[in-house]
Amino acid sequence: MAQAPADDALITTYGRLVEAHSHLGRQLGRSLEQQAGVPQTWFEVLLRISRADGSQVSMGSLAQQVALTSGGITRLLDRMIDAGLVERVACPTDRRVAFAALTAQGADLLERASSVHAGDLRQVFSAFSDADLQTLDDLLDRLRATVGPSPTTGPSLAAGGDPVSTGPGGPPSRRPRDG
Amino acid sequence: MAQAPADDALITTYGRLVEAHSHLGRQLGRSLEQQAGVPQTWFEVLLRISRADGSQVSMGSLAQQVALTSGGITRLLDRMIDAGLVERVACPTDRRVAFAALTAQGADLLERASSVHAGDLRQVFSAFSDADLQTLDDLLDRLRATVGPSPTTGPSLAAGGDPVSTGPGGPPSRRPRDG
DNA sequence: CTCCTTTGGTTGAGGTCTCAACTACTGATC
DNA sequence: GATCAGTAGTTGAGACCTCAACCAAAGGAG
Numbered sequence: 001m002a003q004a005p006a007d008d009a010l011i012t013t014y015g016r017l018v019e020a021h022s023h024l025g026r027q028l029g030r031s032l033e034q035q036a037g038v039p040q041t042w043f044e045v046l047l048r049i050s051r052a053d054g055s056q057v058s059m060g061s062l063a064q065q066v067a068l069t070s071g072g073i074t075r076l077l078d079r080m081i082d083a084g085l086v087e088r089v090a091c092p093t094d095r096r097v098a099f100a101a102l103t104a105q106g107a108d109l110l111e112r113a114s115s116v117h118a119g120d121l122r123q124v125f126s127a128f129s130d131a132d133l134q135t136l137d138d139l140l141d142r143l144r145a146t147v148g149p150s151p152t153t154g155p156s157l158a159a160g161g162d163p164v165s166t167g168p169g170g171p172p173s174r175r176p177r178d179g
Numbered sequence: 180m181a182q183a184p185a186d187d188a189l190i191t192t193y194g195r196l197v198e199a200h201s202h203l204g205r206q207l208g209r210s211l212e213q214q215a216g217v218p219q220t221w222f223e224v225l226l227r228i229s230r231a232d233g234s235q236v237s238m239g240s241l242a243q244q245v246a247l248t249s250g251g252i253t254r255l256l257d258r259m260i261d262a263g264l265v266e267r268v269a270c271p272t273d274r275r276v277a278f279a280a281l282t283a284q285g286a287d288l289l290e291r292a293s294s295v296h297a298g299d300l301r302q303v304f305s306a307f308s309d310a311d312l313q314t315l316d317d318l319l320d321r322l323r324a325t326v327g328p329s330p331t332t333g334p335s336l337a338a339g340g341d342p343v344s345t346g347p348g349g350p351p352s353r354r355p356r357d358g
Numbered sequence: 359c360t361c362c363t364t365t366g367g368t369t370g371a372g373g374t375c376t377c378a379a380c381t382a383c384t385g386a387t388c
Numbered sequence: 389g390a391t392c393a394g395t396a397g398t399t400g401a402g403a404c405c406t407c408a409a410c411c412a413a414a415g416g417a418g
Binding site: 007008009010011012013014015016017018019020021022023024025026028044047065067114117118121122123124125126127128132133135136137139140141142143144146 | 187188189190192193194195196197198199200201202203204205207223226246293294296297300301302303304305306307311312314315316318319320321322323325
């Protein structure tokens, strides 16, 4: 385990990121679910759709934004459609493409959930100054930029208009480990 | 969505954190798996065990550190034990407790994987100055601190075993950083 | 010592995701 | 216009996780 202390520090820094995200995510997700009745994944989808240009996004773009594979997004949307929150809209210019759009009910729920989420975040960030937040935004953006969003099986690029950016795709492939 | 722009900004900031984590995580996980043959979850576990006091951790503590429920950690360990990387060690003073410890093979794998991981991280952070890293560490620590470690089904709080960082909650951590 | 509450961990049932194979459609080439 | 490679999305099988019920041991009260 004797590695350069600098490497160790990097690993630890990354560990901080992972922990910050997982702890926050768990807490915020729980709150969202209890107070607004929406799983955090659903909220994420609703938000992305509403922020997209024309309030609709292709499945592929959505998949990238929420870090799911195309297969994953298909089923997630299926469930949300069953719940009456979103609907599939056929693309008029490319019949392969399916857009996701909010229903009135979905938009309504998003609004309520956003309010809850914002409240939670205000608490979480209560000890952060505007400068802190700005710095954090900057660092996270740079971090995000180092690696292109590289999820998915399928789509390659997203259409614009997302809250938190979009970008080119990356290489797939993976080997499962048998147990 | 008539909400205060400040709220909107917070939501977006949090979105950045989520994205930074998910994109990085996916990429690093893939690399780890391809180059070292370890799923990133396993790596995380190996690392936490090795860094724990006495190179052993209780299941509960481990569960918290990797953000899994107790049920989840039980099975994860089962798989890793099957693979010969870790072993369960009975606690001599409390027969309810099971410790996880590395086998020689596990320690070996960890060492190789750490090297891969550190290399990846060096690339990821290549555009970050020492000051940047320090700032990032600080911000993430503060973020982590706003919410206590979340409850995982079962254990309420674990003994010791600070995450992956240098010091337990207290003062903002000092990072040993050298070229 | 016995009862009872609390805590650590494991197990069964159910849910969501990834991977890989497959269908449908587009656009380029001949 | 027919062919073929590439792209968008869906679907089946398998992996992994969470929730909740459960067992075993520890610790305090009577």
